[in-house]
Amino acid sequence: MKKILTAGAVILMATLAMPAHAELDTDKLKGVKPTAENHPLEKIISGYEFRNKETQMLQDDDFDNPAYIWVDAGEELWSTADGAAGKSCADCHGDATTSMKGVKASYPKWNEAKGKPMTLQQQVNDCRTERMQADEWGWESDEMLGMAAYVASQSRGMPVAVKTDGQMTPWFEKGKDIYYTRVGQLDMSCANCHEDNYGKNIRADMLSQGQINGFPTYRLKWQKLGSVHRRFKGCMKNIRAKPFDVGSDEFVALELYVAWRGQNLPVESPAVRQ
Amino acid sequence: MAKSKPRVKVPKTATVGEVITIKTLISHKMESGLRKGKDGNLIPRQIINKFTAEFEGQQIFAVDIDPAISANPFLEFTMKVPGPGEFTFTWVDDDGSVYTTKSKLKIG
Known part of the structure; x- marks a missing residue:
């Protein structure tokens, strides 16, 4: 379906800023x-x-x-403050569509402070405990998966x-x-x-x-x-x-x-x- | 997924007489009322029991929903475009909540 979009339609979509997520070349x-x-x-x-x-x-x-139900929830959580520090992801990282671009493609990544590689999900929890002073999210919790998918989708393609x-x-x-x-x-x-x-x-x-x-x-x-x-x-x-x-x-x-x-x-x- | 959030996908523009596809989805747990919890008691039923779609006040699609429908019900249907107007989509929850979303359709 994506292939039959004409160049004109693609430009139109870009000007309307319609797709919140990058296109994937199947x-x-x-x-x-x-x-x-x-x-x-x-x-x-x-x-x-x-x-x-x-x-x-x-x-x-x-x-x-159906994954976008979780991605949408992740997008909401991105700018929702949590924890004793009263911070949200957006307070440090700003707009996820720019700051999280390419992040998923490079994970698992070396973490200097921990002295070992960390996955995207571990990084999310690290931010939550260290910077937000919030509780960790469970590995398979809806919150964690939503956030991981929201961040990952910024690197699509x-x-x-x-x-x-x-x-x-x-x-x-x-x-x-x-x-x-x-x-x-x-x-x-x-x-x-x-x-x-x-x-x-x-x-x-x-x-x-x-x-x-x-x-x-x-x-x-x-x-x-x-x-x-x-x-x-x-x-x-x-x-x-x-x-x-x-x-x-x-x-x-x-x-x-x-x-x-x-x-x-x-x-x-x-x-x-x- | 505690909060229910309706989502719809309709074209922004269409031509008169064109048949357009409308996709709707609401995030909802759709608890059937037949499952037992960890304590052995039935988990009370809570589902979306009705969905309607209206175009300019006229009903174009409606469905009564029963417990066999899965979580996050997705409904897709078509409509022949009579002219410009506004869609109103309504979901009715067992607990009495009503979720509504609107969408405009232009001709051109």
Whole structure:
């Protein structure tokens, strides 16, 4: 649908300042080339391509996309003061549409004060406790997911590019280790499905490359928005392994490594999946 | 998602005789009244039980909603444009709240 918009219509829309969220070039979801020479995939394909037309259509139109209920709530929270300091996100960061542009594409990111990488959600909670003196939000709470999706949606269409060198190296290596280590009663690693067998059916479901450029994602199965760590847990349960905790060092390292595997893919948040 | 917030998507302009698609959604928990809480007691029913759409005072679409409808009900319907005017969309909650939103349609 986006493709048939004429240039004139695009200009008209721009002058009316209609779309609050950046456009996503769905052609790029079909596959991009990795930059890194040691990348295990020849072509990096978004999970969007492995889903059926109906699910894709839900994502294509922001009104149809159920995730926008959470994004709208996140937008409200952005300028709502909370905590003892009486501050809101907007008091420090101003207008999210400019200040948060590109943020999601670069996370997980090294945090100097903490001496470790942090995910977007951990950064949100860090701001809440340190600067706003407010309570942390639960990892899968509607508030956290709404805020994460609102911030992430500002980077929509921008290529994923996480830093993996310097202090990030041990975390990257740890994530890679987890990715390729067989665990659980089924004795499987992430790679067994998402590198060796993507594009094939596993029972009635089509295996994707397990890219995370669309998180937080609205999953039809969950009937709500969910974090990437929740998805990781689901995968681990499926192979009868004991999942790591959400927000654990293991999952942060894995998120970093999997984000690197999705380099150059446009940020899709909030995506819709089956 | 405690607060209910209605959203509609209608074209801003259309031509007379054109068939336009109208999409509406309201964020609402749609508690069916059939589920039990952690204490074993039924959670009281609270749903949106009625939705109406009017164009220039004339009803163009209405639906009575029952507990089987999912959370955040999404309704899509079409209308043949008779001329310029204003839409009024109304959602009625079990608790008596009425949520209304309006939208203008121009010809051209």
